[in-house]
Amino acid sequence: MFNFTLNYYGYIMPSVNYTTRQPEYNYMLTPGIINVVYFPLIDINIQVLSQTTPQYPLWGGFVVNIYSAVTGQKMWEAITNSSGYVYVMNVPLNASYIQPQGKAYVMLKVRTISPAIDSVYPYASVSQQYGQTYQAYASALGIPSGYYAYTLGTRGGPFDEDLVIYYEQFSVPVTTTCGQVFPITVPVENLHIVVTDLKGNVLSSQPVYPCATPSYCPSFYYNVTLVLDDQYSPYYLSSQWLVFPTYWLNLTDFRVVGQTWMQPEYEALESTFQSLIAADQAAYQSGMISLQQFVEWYVGNYSYYTLAALLANYSTSSPFAIFTFPSIVPHEGTIFVRLFMPARHSR
Amino acid sequence: MKVYYLGQEVFNEIVPVPPPNENVIVTPTGKVEYTTSPVTVYIAGQAVTIPPNGTIIIETSVYPVTFNITSKSGIYQWATPT
Structure with a gap:
């Protein structure tokens, strides 16, 4: 009769029954065949x-x-x-x-x-x-x-x-x-930032009157701008998912600009460029412009469209300086990636 | 991070990311204070409590100024960059 005990990285465990996973003792070993003993790992x-x-x-x-x-x-x-x-x-x-x-x-x-x-x-x-x-x-x-x-x-x-x-x-x-x-x-998450004055009042967009008598000129709003000013982005030391030597699939980039109350403005800009892209497509399909013109127009409008979308994402829909900057986890369709996590410092 | 308010830079310091169950307050001089207590801020004068949930609170060098307008009724609150 034998009992087996395994000492594994300091854990001391008896042999167990394979199905019930409860301790099993008193093994009878048979010479000439392989005896199997299970442990709870x-x-x-x-x-x-x-x-x-x-x-x-x-x-x-x-x-x-x-x-x-x-x-x-x-x-x-x-x-x-x-x-x-x-x-x-x-x-x-x-x-x-x-x-x-x-x-x-x-x-x-x-x-x-x-x-x-x-x-x-x-x-x-x-x-x-x-x-x-x-x-x-x-x-x-x-x-x-x-x-x-x-x-x-x-x-x-x-x-x-x-x-x-x-x-x-x-x-x-x-x-x-x-x-x-x-x-x-794990705490890879969106960054939540609240910007206040010295007394805890949340800063907000402020109306500005560009002349001495407010009723004579239309006012506009100065926004509060939060900048993640990262002069080294995209990081040359960070890992970039690439097809060597020049075709990047993912780049690490921490630069962000957020503006209060500007989300509706940038969303309007987004839809302007969206309709320009649609107009390009219609013009090409009806034979009004060449393929080369179509490609050039499309690329130009598309880059403005993505820029507007980017700024809309970081800006707020209200006048108050309460921002969310998203972590961008590498997945299908991302170009820029950035992970905000504790212990990480942002300039 | 930098903050611009009314056309002026009012904050420029290194900001850490807090753990998910804490908040961090960063002052204009770069002082960093982690806290597990709720933080009260004021949105248009209304007190709002931020629970310890991984929020960064940036305190900028903007101080509130209170004007007492004596010829008319009412007190006007404003804020200007330092």
């Missing part, structure tokens, strides 16, 4: 999601680390793939029979890439198979060897490398199925 998937609305999977190189809650040793490291997934092997089940009592959980950390650490980590073969390594990330982005790959949407080193944005206890229920997905929301 399971493989799971973790999906890292942004806290924006809608939520997006954070692809673009977020490192997931699992640490033992008993010894503090690193048990796993992998980098999110294009679905924000990381496969983690051998996480202890949150079972009362695991010693020390009440410690059957792990510490889960999510952080940005630090190339010096993450490029040399000996990734598990399953991480390589699922494209969840530093090397897989760098090559998915088209970054040539010899260049550092940083988390997409951050400024890279030294400002935004190794930023810990999530560090919490993580426990896996005993009923977990193999490969079950656990979504983890």
Whole structure:
């Protein structure tokens, strides 16, 4: 009769029944055949999601680390793939029979890439198979060897490398199925900014009368302008998803301008350029303009249209200086990316 | 970040992103104060409470000026850049 105990990163656990996951003792070993003993460890998937609305999977190189809650040793490291997934092997089940009592959980950390650490980590073969390594990330982005790959949407080193944005206890229920997905929301979110005077009064657009007697001239409004003045954007140190050497799919750019009460103005501008684009199309379809003219007009109007849309998004619909600057998580259709997260500083 | 008000720059400091359960107040001199308490601001004179939810409050170097208009009834509140 034999009993088996596994000491795994400080977790002490008995062998268990494969189906019930309850401790199983007194094994009779038969010579000449392979005896199988199970321990309460399971493989799971973790999906890292942004806290924006809608939520997006954070692809673009977020490192997931699992640490033992008993010894503090690193048990796993992998980098999110294009679905924000990381496969983690051998996480202890949150079972009362695991010693020390009440410690059957792990510490889960999510952080940005630090190339010096993450490029040399000996990734598990399953991480390589699922494209969840530093090397897989760098090559998915088209970054040539010899260049550092940083988390997409951050400024890279030294400002935004190794930023810990999530560090919490993580426990896996005993009923977990193999490969079950656990979504983890991390504080990559929209920036909310309120601008006040020295006494806490929220600043607002102010009417200005451009002559001495207000009734003689129409007034206009001076807006409050908030500028995220980032002279280094787009960041040359940040990771850019590119088709080497010149065709960028994603660029990290933190520059933003927001203006109070200007959203309706920019929306009107948007629809003006939208109708100009429609007029271009109609003119080309009816044979009034050549293909070349159509392309030139279309590109010109489209660039003004996107600029107006961009400014409308950052500006407010009310006169008060309460702004929301969105994090832009890399996903289909984005060109500029930027991730606002705690501990990150903006000039 | 920079703020422009009535054509003047009234703020130019480095601003941190607070954790989701805190707010941060940044003053015109760059003093950074993290807080888990609600922050009260005034929108058109009405007190509004911002819970600790990851909001950045930028305090600009604009001070309120109160005019007492004695020939007519009423008190007029305004704000000007320093």
